[in-house]
Amino acid sequence: MVKYLAQRLLLMGITVTGMVTVVFFLLRLIPGDPAEYMLGDYATEESLAALRAELGLDLPIHEQYVRFMGRAFSGDLGTSVVTGQPALAEVLASLPWSAALALAGIVIAIVIGVPLGVISAVRQGSWTDLGVMLVALAGISFPVFWVGLVAILVFAHELPLFPALGATSSENPLTRLHHLALPALVLGISVAAYIARLTRSAMLEVLGQDYVRVARAMGVRENRVVYRLALRNALIPVLSVIGVTFAWSLGSAILVEAVFSRPGLGSMILKAIFARDYQLVQAGVMVLSLAVVLINTSLDIVYGIVDPRVRTA
Amino acid sequence: MTSTIKGHHASFMVKATLAVFATVTAVLTAMPVSFAANDVLRVRIGSDVGVLDPARIFGIENQTVAGHIYNGLVKYDQATNKIMPDLAREWTVSPDGTEYTFKLRDGVTWHKGHGELTADDVKFSLERVLDPETKSRYAGQLAGVTAVEAVDKLTVKVKLDKPNAGLLNKLTAFNQGWIVSRKAVTEIGDKNYQMQPIGTGPFMFEKWTPGNQVTVTANPDYFEGAPKIAGVAFKLIKDETAAAIALENGEIDIFFALQQPVIIDRLKNAKGVTVQDRPANHTINLVLNTSKKPLDNVKVRQAIAYGVNREGLIKGYFKGTKAMGHSVLTSSFPEYTEDLPQYPHDPEKAKALLAESGVGAFELELVSVGLSPYDQLIIPVANDLNKIGIDTKITILERGAYLQARTKGDVMTVITGVVGPPDPDSPLVTLYATKSFPPGLNTARYDKADELLARAAGELDPAKRTGIYRQLLKQTMTDVPVLPLYADRLFIAHSDAVSGFVQNSLFTMQSYSVSLNR
Numbered sequence: 025m026v027k028y029l030a031q032r033l034l035l036m037g038i039t040v041t042g043m044v045t046v047v048f049f050l051l052r053l054i055p056g057d058p059a060e061y062m063l064g065d066y067a068t069e070e071s072l073a074a075l076r077a078e079l080g081l082d083l084p085i086h087e088q089y090v091r092f093m094g095r096a097f098s099g100d101l102g103t104s105v106v107t108g109q110p111a112l113a114e115v116l117a118s119l120p121w122s123a124a125l126a127l128a129g130i131v132i133a134i135v136i137g138v139p140l141g142v143i144s145a146v147r148q149g150s151w152t153d154l155g156v157m158l159v160a161l162a163g164i165s166f167p168v169f170w171v172g173l174v175a176i177l178v179f180a181h182e183l184p185l186f187p188a189l190g191a192t193s194s195e196n197p198l199t200r201l202h203h204l205a206l207p208a209l210v211l212g213i214s215v216a217a218y219i220a221r222l223t224r225s226a227m228l229e230v231l232g233q234d235y236v237r238v239a240r241a242m243g244v245r246e247n248r249v250v251y252r253l254a255l256r257n258a259l260i261p262v263l264s265v266i267g268v269t270f271a272w273s274l275g276s277a278i279l280v281e282a283v284f285s286r287p288g289l290g291s292m293i294l295k296a297i298f299a300r301d302y303q304l305v306q307a308g309v310m311v312l313s314l315a316v317v318l319i320n321t322s323l324d325i326v327y328g329i330v331d332p333r334v335r336t337a
Numbered sequence: 338m339t340s341t342i343k344g345h346h347a348s349f350m351v352k353a354t355l356a357v358f359a360t361v362t363a364v365l366t367a368m369p370v371s372f373a374a375n376d377v378l379r380v381r382i383g384s385d386v387g388v389l390d391p392a393r394i395f396g397i398e399n400q401t402v403a404g405h406i407y408n409g410l411v412k413y414d415q416a417t418n419k420i421m422p423d424l425a426r427e428w429t430v431s432p433d434g435t436e437y438t439f440k441l442r443d444g445v446t447w448h449k450g451h452g453e454l455t456a457d458d459v460k461f462s463l464e465r466v467l468d469p470e471t472k473s474r475y476a477g478q479l480a481g482v483t484a485v486e487a488v489d490k491l492t493v494k495v496k497l498d499k500p501n502a503g504l505l506n507k508l509t510a511f512n513q514g515w516i517v518s519r520k521a522v523t524e525i526g527d528k529n530y531q532m533q534p535i536g537t538g539p540f541m542f543e544k545w546t547p548g549n550q551v552t553v554t555a556n557p558d559y560f561e562g563a564p565k566i567a568g569v570a571f572k573l574i575k576d577e578t579a580a581a582i583a584l585e586n587g588e589i590d591i592f593f594a595l596q597q598p599v600i601i602d603r604l605k606n607a608k609g610v611t612v613q614d615r616p617a618n619h620t621i622n623l624v625l626n627t628s629k630k631p632l633d634n635v636k637v638r639q640a641i642a643y644g645v646n647r648e649g650l651i652k653g654y655f656k657g658t659k660a661m662g663h664s665v666l667t668s669s670f671p672e673y674t675e676d677l678p679q680y681p682h683d684p685e686k687a688k689a690l691l692a693e694s695g696v697g698a699f700e701l702e703l704v705s706v707g708l709s710p711y712d713q714l715i716i717p718v719a720n721d722l723n724k725i726g727i728d729t730k731i732t733i734l735e736r737g738a739y740l741q742a743r744t745k746g747d748v749m750t751v752i753t754g755v756v757g758p759p760d761p762d763s764p765l766v767t768l769y770a771t772k773s774f775p776p777g778l779n780t781a782r783y784d785k786a787d788e789l790l791a792r793a794a795g796e797l798d799p800a801k802r803t804g805i806y807r808q809l810l811k812q813t814m815t816d817v818p819v820l821p822l823y824a825d826r827l828f829i830a831h832s833d834a835v836s837g838f839v840q841n842s843l844f845t846m847q848s849y850s851v852s853l854n855r
Contacts, residue, residue: 056737060744062388063474064395065755065767067744067776075472106387108528117547173578181582188582189574189589191549285574285583287548295385295548300737 032324036317043313044096044306048089051302057081058105058300079105092306101310102303104296111307115292119311121191122289125211125280126273128204130266132212133219138262140216141223146250148228156220163217172210172283179206190284207284211277215269222265226258260327267323271316375855376567377552378835378848380591381580385573386551389534389542390527391515392466392473397594397756400511401845402571405553406448407517407536409510410439410459410493415839415847418669418759420505424454424516424537434500434797437508441491445560448541451521456487461519463495471527475513477772500795502802506760511843539564539849549573565837565852581830584610590835590853593846595828596710598656604830611833613840616669617825619764620662621711621754623703623718624819628782629749636694638817641701642680644687644725645718651823654714658828662821664810665755665764669842672761672806677814687725700728705752706739715752718822746775746782753778754825756844761806766790768819769809781818 059075060067076082080091095102101112144156180188190207192199230236231254239249278290289312296304382398389403412423425439445454463485466473481504484496497504508514521535534542539561540553554568572589574580577600583589585607595601595612605612625632625641632638651659660668663675701722705715712733719729734742742748755778757763766773769786773779786809793805813819829840837850 054735054737056735056739056741060740061737062393062395063472064740065778066474066477068477069776070469071472071474071476072744072776074469078472103528104387106531108390108531114547121548173576176579176582180586184586187588188579188586189572193546193550193552193570281548282575283579285572285576285579287546287573291548298736299387 032321047309101307104304111303115307115311118292121287128208129211130270133215137216137219140220144224145227160217160220168214169279190286211280230254230258271319275312378569379589381574381589382571383594390531397844405540406538407515409514410508412510415841435497437495439493447518456493459493460485460487462516466513511758592830598658609833612830614828617827619754619756620821620824622819624751624781631696634694636690640687640690643683646682646721659823662824667824702730702749704732704748707733744776746780783818
């Protein structure tokens with residue numbers, strides 16, 4: 025177990041370093057630089073050169089990389105060229121917003137997606153199955169920003185149940201939940217569609233297994249067969265997808281964040297890319313990839329505990 | 338499968354669910370907090386702030402927030418754009434026009450206990466912008482300033498190498514004209530100062546929540562009297578549809594930087610909402626690089642001017658929300674005139690001019706930035722030019738790449754505008770002076786304006802100065818290195834709870850005059 029954990033931790037370190045390295049070089053490949061962004065319309069040759077020198081952009085790229093990595097390992101991710109604030113602080117400020125949205129979204133996705141998938145599998149080939157799968161297909165196909173705008177129009181405007189703004193500065197947890205509800209629902213529904221389809225196919229596979237047939241032949245009640253025998257085993261692949269989706273939605277909720285005017289890690293990284301704010305992008309990607317890797321690693325470890333076959337595989 | 342494993346599953350599911358709910362609640366309660374009083378004005382901004390140091394500031398959102406915090410020696414009247422006293426009670430200009438002496442108001446205090454405003458703060462502010470170490474983007478705006486002297490506690494003298502009739506425009510409360518405190522900047526430090534601004538203005542900086550909002554609170558000691566509201570929360574709402582609904586629902590009070598024609602229409606018809614508009618200080622232009630063949634030929638440039646259906650663009654694409662650009666100075670400038678060469682849409686004349694020019698078929702690359710509406714309006718422009726026989730190629734660049742292309746200045750054309758104060762030099766020097774050759778916005782590489790610009794700067798008689806500017810406008814609209822596609826109009830919407838709001842033409846907004854009745 026210790027060896028297993030050590031391996032996972034080492035792998036985590038390599039993955040995050042790799043991600044940040046790729047981003048470091050990709051950023052410097054795209055045209056434009058922070059000096060041009062900061063000096064803008066009134067830039068002169070001299071002022072551009074001076075600012076580039078201050079930011080260390082005049083050094084050869086490999087030297088910049090060594091410098092950055094050296095500092096990163098001592099916990100210094102640099103300061104944002106735009107705001108002059110420590111990059112890590114700005115990233116960490118946006119993390120709770122993303123985490124709240126992703127968590128709430130996943131909870132909604134599970135609550136909607138899993139039962140729909142089960143119903144669909146149990147009634148395979150029926151009109152219910154067809155209906156659920158059509159809705160799920162629509163959920164996957166409609167772009168999330170469009171669904172978001174429609175949701176705002178319907179549930180914040182025509183029926184003013186929710187605020188149009190997905191973020192609030194209020195201290196009241198209920199007010200916060202109220203603002204979070206609509207964006208979480210929109211994100212949740214798009215993820216629920218995936219989960220429903222996955223649950224359905226996992227269920228169908230399990231329902232065709234010998235032990236399910238045996239249980240049925242032995243006269244076990246159908247409810248017990250479906251929920252206690254089949255669903256529990258079908259949930260293993262579903263759970264791993266939920267883990268991946270959760271990590272994914274930490275960064276990919278950009279569109280939901282944009283429509284609902286919510287801060288978040290994805291939006292912050294996007295803003296930093298537009299500004300060529302190298303330090304901020306690097307810090308953002310580092311935290312994001314660390315979160316993704318952490319979530320996946322902890323899930324792997326949980327599987328290792330739950331199912332010994334995973335540990336040796 | 339054994340029953341123990343099933344048991345693990347069950348407890349895992351329960352624990353996981355509990356953990357998820359616990360984390361959601363924990364995260365929700367741990368989120369950044371700010372005030373939400375009933376008399377706080379809520380203003381929509383479309384982009385996040387990030388630079389509130391006057392030496393480095395740019396972007397209309399930053400400038401709007403900074404305008405609440407800082408004062409200048411002088412300021413533009415929000416409604417009329419006349420230059421008015423601000424921190425300076427009065428000023429005199431030496432007969433030769435090279436010395437400006439400002440008498441400061443007495444008893445003006447800096448926010449958050451940073452002491453009293455003195456002439457030394459003004460000296461510090463201007464010298465800080467000029468100091469190459471600061472790497473201010475506005476050092477060039479104060480070019481010609483040779484010395485700033487604090488004569489006594491409340492008298493400051495600005496000395497110039499030669500007369501500059503436009504100096505006051507450079508010292509108005511905007512960008513480099515905003516005065517900072519020597520004590521505050523030194524104590525807080527250059528880097529941290531960017532997001533910890535200290536001013537003398539009607540509002541004090543409170544808190545920035547990245548990606549969400551920035552708040553300012555009323556300054557009870559403001560020298561012109563405390564504001565009538567407790568503070569302002571500038572809320573980041575990128576999407577204009579969401580912002581419109583938020584305004585209609587009463588989630589915000591003022592919709593700043595309203596731009597989409599459809600949304601303008603919607604809000605004009607909404608109950609409890611007032612839409613205001615006025616001409617902006619800027620035009621959006623198609624800049625033609627005169628150093629590239631065949632754009633070096635004036636007939637080709639005039640043909641392009643006749644060829645683009647600007648009337649159609651304004652009436653069609655913009656649904657009449659923009660105005661004709663007769664020159665790069667809009668009607669909000671005192672120097673504005675329409676007594677200039679005009680280029681009504683005339684494809685036949687355009688074709689004739691192209692034939693006259695002797696230039697054969699050529700390809701024209703139209704470069705624009707990937708931001709609405711500039712990435713869209715380029716399409717009808719290209720279409721119009723195709724119709725007069727010019728083979729156009731559209732290149733839309735992401736903002737950073739666009740900035741780089743513009744800085745290098747080797748592109749054939751570029752869509753650009755100069756957003757700024759009602760200072761005629763702001764668009765004219767920026768677009769036409771050789772000192773604005775790349776890097777800079779004179780990507781037209783126009784080199785025939787320097788003499789007139791210098792004469793205007795040296796002319797202290799306002800009427801004569803206006804005459805020189807108009808002469809320059811005539812010349813540049815004959816040569817058309819820059820074709821104004823339209824003169825921008827600024828739209829802003831507010832709810833009925835807001836009264837006393839005055840819209841300016843700078844593409845910023847000021848809440849000082851506002852009262853709230855909710």
